Amino acid sequence: GENVEQHPSTLSVQEGDSAVIKCTYSDSASNYFPWYKQELGKGPQLIIDIRSNVGEKKDQRIAVTLNKTAKHFSLHITETQPEDSAVYFCAATQGGAQKLVFGQGTRLTINP
Amino acid sequence: GAGVSQSPSNKVTEKGKDVELRCDPISGHTALYWYRQSLGQGLEFLIYFQGNSAPDKSGLPSDRFSAERTGGSVSTLTIQRTQQEDSAVYLCASSFSSSGLAAHGEQFFGPGTRLTVL
Numbered sequence: 001g002e003n004v005e006q007h008p009s010t011l012s013v014q015e016g017d018s019a020v021i022k023c024t025y026s027d028s029a030s031n032y033f034p035w036y037k038q039e040l041g042k043g044p045q046l047i048i049d050i051r052s053n054v055g056e057k058k059d060q061r062i063a064v065t066l067n068k069t070a071k072h073f074s075l076h077i078t079e080t081q082p083e084d085s086a087v088y089f090c091a092a093t094q095g096g097a098q099k100l101v102f103g104q105g106t107r108l109t110i111n112p
Numbered sequence: 113g114a115g116v117s118q119s120p121s122n123k124v125t126e127k128g129k130d131v132e133l134r135c136d137p138i139s140g141h142t143a144l145y146w147y148r149q150s151l152g153q154g155l156e157f158l159i160y161f162q163g164n165s166a167p168d169k170s171g172l173p174s175d176r177f178s179a180e181r182t183g184g185s186v187s188t189l190t191i192q193r194t195q196q197e198d199s200a201v202y203l204c205a206s207s208f209s210s211s212g213l214a215a216h217g218e219q220f221f222g223p224g225t226r227l228t229v230l
Contacts, residue, residue, distance in 0.1 A: 006154075034218070034219070036221075041223070042223055043116070043203055043205075043221030043222050043223050043224055044155070044203070044221045045221065046218045046219070046220075049218070089154060089155065091155075097168075098143060098145075098160060098162060098207075098209060099145075099157055099160055099168060099170075099171075100145075100155075100157065100219065101157065102147075102154040102155040102156075102157075103154055104153065104154040105152075105153070105154050
């Protein structure tokens, strides 16, 4: 089955700097890769996703890149702000199915 | 419109008791998922319902766990004879799924039910 590894587990950056979170996956048939943000006491919320027919996607300060050959994808947040502090999860589909397999999460802290 | 709702928000129970957790998905969403999140951990897939198809139960950790989805809408996750290791946040999500590469609609999550087994 699919295995998703996420690094780092914690990340602390100065406000205004960039943050990068990386994930690898094992199932070459995976075709959908969402990123979720989870704030304390709330359910995860989708912030960006990418499908296997695209190498990069950008939405304002957030971008995701996908390298299908190496089976890894990354989240990039630029010009970080205090409200970006949260736990971020990457996920990948198990093959072409609907089921998502999640990484272990990255606790991102933005220092003012 | 309303998002995914879950009830109760918190549940404290004694070891050995049965519990029922409820999920109300977004109206019109065809797919419904249950996940478990232990403290400081990622999300562990439990079960997935898609329309009238048989559910994918491959993530249920034991036969003490079961779930049903009535009328293609509300879902109930039942844990029988609860154990302390069942303590976690149980998250429900729903999505509108079509077919092909665009089949993976965004999963919208509820706020979760925090289950504590004493």
